[in-house]
Amino acid sequence: MTENRDVVCKAEYEPPADELEQQVADVMAEVLGVDLVGRRDSFYDFGGTSLAAIRICARIERRLGLKVDPAWLLEYDELADFAEQIRVGAE
Numbered sequence: 001m002t003e004n005r006d007v008v009c010k011a012e013y014e015p016p017a018d019e020l021e022q023q024v025a026d027v028m029a030e031v032l033g034v035d036l037v038g039r040r041d042s043f044y045d046f047g048g049t050s051l052a053a054i055r056i057c058a059r060i061e062r063r064l065g066l067k068v069d070p071a072w073l074l075e076y077d078e079l080a081d082f083a084e085q086i087r088v089g090a091e
Contacts (some may be wrong), residue, residue, distance in 0.1 A: 002029075003086045009045050013038045016055075018048040028079065038057045039080040043073055050074065066090050 005013065016039050026039040032046040035040040043053070053070040060068045072085045 003034050005034050005038070005041070008034060008047075009038070009041055010026075010044075011038070011040060014040050016079065016083075018083075020087065021079060024060060024083045024086065025065060026081055027056055027063065031055045031059065037079055039083075040078055043077040043082070048073075048077070060086070 003023055009016060013036060018023045019087055021039055026064075028037045028043065028046075029035060031052055032043075032048065034046055037046070042048075050070065053073040055069040057070045061064060067089065069089065072089065073082050076082045076085045
């Protein structure tokens, strides 16, 4: 069941800024069971756990072919920061 983002996050929704952020947001929303993830939303606001981080990273790797360390999501918990870390890690 998908939960409405506004029930969990009180911050105003800021849409993903580019294609990578959108793809990562889609995966995060799918795994975390919410309808949307904005670029300044924290993984922890949605009840993110280490197991969810592993699932998110595995799906990103499968879909985008990029190596993603779950520790990145645990440290860079906002979508925009996590996507930037993926970019840096892919270089």
